[in-house]
Amino acid sequence: MSAAVSRAFAADGPLSLAFPGYTPRSQQSAMAQAVAQAIETREPLVVEAATGTGKTLAYLVPALLSGQRTLISTGTRALQDQLFERDLPATRDALEIGGRIARLKGRSNYLCLYRMDQALDDGSLSPYLRRDLQRVRRWAGHTRDGDLAGVEGLQEDAPVRMQVSSTAENCLGQRCPRYEDCWVMDARRKAQAADVVVVNHHLLFADLALKDTGFAELLPGADIVIVDEAHQVPEIAGQFFGYAISARQLRELAGDSQREAEDAGLADAELVDALQAMSEAVDQLFRQLPHVGGRQAWESAFASAPALAALEALGAAQTTVCTRLDPLEQASDGLATCSQRAIVLNARLKTLISGEDIEHVRWAEVSRTNFALRSTPLVIADRFQASRAREPAAWIFSSATLAVDGRFDHFKREIGAETAREAEFDSPFDFDRQARLFLPAMPDPRAPDYRAAVIERAAELIDASAGGAFLLCTSHAAVREYGQALRERVDVPVLQQGEQSKHALLHAFRTDGNAVLVGTQSFWEGVDVPGRALRLVMIDRLPFLAPSDPLLRARVEHLKAQGLEPFRDYQIPHAAMTLKQGAGRLIRGTEDRGVLVIFDPRIHRTGYGKAFLNSLPPFPVETDRLPILSFLREVSA
Ligand code: SF4
Known part of the structure; x- marks a missing residue:
């Protein structure tokens, strides 16, 4: 296959004939060769390809040329659509390869006639x-x-x-x-009959964790599994290898059971009362849980006696619903399904309340209308490895951010693929011409005047760039403070996360061309603003997970028990990968130019700062503000 791959990427090859503006890139063809080898040997491959490498073609071409059944999983539905509607058919046509392609979405995207x-x-x-x-x-x-x-x-x-x-x-x-x-x-049948199927990670992991039974599985028969945006795997796998019970699930169960019982003429007072009591218990627990954003440690969520009492009352009410539904199982298929749902939720609730699952961490999440009680495994490596072992395909994990300081150990350990081959491909961009990394002199981020100093420097930089800036923060409080302060300081529109949907904010940012966007986590990755509209990316702090995060706390304890050093082995690599994602927003194409600013002085004042610096794209580094201001003026002119 190596020769066929070389021919495809040659200057006069089929890709160059089919794609206007195609130029051969050594990194792209080298990555394609690495993927081809992984397909032939069926060895797992972990590959980092920096922005601009053209990694999509680099995995599509060998997969299509192999003629083997391929499953491609992308990070989001938008990427899934782009691959299925644009990249995949265009590449297939360029290579003049037949075969059926299909896109499969999660079941919530399809009409349920029933x-x-x-x-x-x-x-x-x-x-x-x-x-x-x-x-x-x-x-x-x-x-x-x-x-x-x-x-x-x-x-x-x-x-x-x-x-x-x-x-x-x-x-x-x-x-x-x-x-x-x-x-x-119907969608699953078409996917099973296709040669190349495009899914997203949620669907892939639902399938791997056997969380969506009742339909044929996706993976059997796949010879190649390509997981793009693979840096998301540990987080998503954690969700699917764990379990949750939410207010929404319980409310739906109550509504569906009532409807099915009425249809079957079996909605007697005992059942109706039990369903009503469960719904009231859900509402009571919703009222008693602390309404704070983000993940809450189980102990904090249930620190108060009323919250704990509400949880126990819900457990009892839900058990009564199980008892009432059980004798109705034979009455109709709808009631049988409701009864089975009630039993599954009951088992989850009991395990959550007992806390007996010591391999998992319990936590809670409360939104405006819903709560979810979750149990997430501390380690997904074994489960994921076992799932992969069931499917002897060539597994390829690809992303622009998998390595930390040039090493893949963290990612490979997290997914249980320590023996996977690894490959890293640099960006073909001309960073000396296109970009600068600015590390200004700043107070310690814990100092009381830190945020004021960020606002001061950010306002000056935004003036020089005439806008076109992201300020990426690590907390919603910082977003609010910076957003408000910058509105008073700069002459360009300031968009703030939380004031509109992410989609609307990005649309406004792109359309304006000179706006400033202040955002947190959801803007650190998966945001693509090529061109002049984004020419300044400022990062408030090194993105360490909050010490109060229940998953982090549990993982730290777990790593300590294993004799590992949690800060070195988990917190630094995790934060460095997030920083790399944030930095990756700046230069998206050969014509993009701009400045990346990292305000947090720990990046150059601490020993561990090197791991962060070495993980960033190799931009020329500057610590003096004057050359940066003039570079920004030049870029924005
Ligand atoms: S209940 Fe299930 S099988 Fe029936 S129509 Fe809906 S999705 Fe299809």
């Missing part, structure tokens, strides 16, 4: 929901794939979506009266 029928019969829906439901019903008459994205004018977060789509828990599977026409089943 639930739509139920919703249409539900007289208690609000007029607003009913209007959207009618819209879905009209579209359902002519859709060809059941993908709810096709319903014109239906927002991504429209509440009706929940009414007309299924979850792994509420799906009736083969017992469903609409099974033969089921769109989820």
Whole structure:
């Protein structure tokens, strides 16, 4: 395959004929050769390809040339769409290779005919929901794939979506009266028949963790599994190898059970009272949990006696629901599914309350309308390794950020792939011309005047760049403080996370061309603003996980017990990978120019700072503000 790959990437090869502006890049063809070798040897490969390498073509070409069945998993739905609609068909055509391709989304994206029928019969829906439901019903008459994205004018977060789509828990599977026409089943069948299937990580891990049974699995039969944006794997795998119980699940269970019982003529007072009591217990727990953002340690969430009492009351009420549903299992398929859901949730709730699962960490999350009680494994390596071992495919993990200080140990240890081959490809960008890294003299980040100093320096830099800037923070409090202060200091629009949706903020930022965007975690990665609109990326602090984070605390204890050094072996590599992601927002193309600023002086004053510096793209470093200000003026001119 090596020769075929070389031919494909040659200056006069098929890619150059098919893609206008194609120029051979040594990093890209070298990565393609590494992928080809992994496919041939079926050895796992961990590959870091810096922005600009062209990693998508570098894995697509050998996978397509191999003619083997391939599963590609991307980080987001947007990337999944881009790959399926643009990159994959274009590459396949360029290589003149046949074969079927398919895109498979999570089941919440597809119409569930059974639930739509139920919703249409539900007289208690609000007029607003009913209007959207009618819209879905009209579209359902002519859709060809059941993908709810096709319903014109239906927002991504429209509440009706929940009414007309299924979850792994509420799906009736083969017992469903609409099974033969089921769109989820149809999409899975097409995916199974395809040669190349594009999924996203949530779907891949639901499949790996066997969290979505009842339908055929995705992985059997795949010869090649390519996991792009692989740096997200540890976090997502943790979610899927763990479990959760949420207010939403319990409320849905109550609603579905009541409806199914009414349809079967079995909604007696005992059942209705039990469902009502469970719903009230959910509401009571929701009121008693501390309403603070982010992950809460279990001990903090249930520190108060009323919260603990509410949890125990919920456990008891949910057990009663199980008892009431059990004798109704034979009455209808819908009631059987409800009863099974109740049993599964009951087991989870009991394990969570008991805390007996010592390999997991318990934590809670409370939003405006929902709470989730979660249990996440401390280590996913063994589970993930075992799942991979079940599928003897060539596994390729690719991302722009996997190595820390040139080493892959952290990532490989996290996913249990210590023996995987590794490869690292630098960016082809001309950083000497395109970029600078500015490390200004700053107070210690714990000093009381630190934020004032950040505002002072940031305002001066924004003036020089005439906007076009991101200020990436590590807390919402910092976002608010910086956002407010900068609005008073600079002459360009300041956009602040939390004031509009992420999508709307990015749209406003790109359209304006000279705006400043102040944001936290969700803007550190997966944000692509090529061109002049983004010419200054400022980073407030080294992005260490908050010491109060329950997952971090549990992992620190776990690593200590293993004789490891948590700061060196987990916190630094984790933060360095996040920093690398943030830094990666700046230079997205050969014509981009700009300055990366890291205010946190620990990067050059501490011993561990080197691990961060060595993980960043090799921009020329500057500590003096005057050359940086003039570089910014030049870039923004
Ligand atoms: S099989 Fe599941 S997803 Fe399909 S229509 Fe029935 S309940 Fe809905």
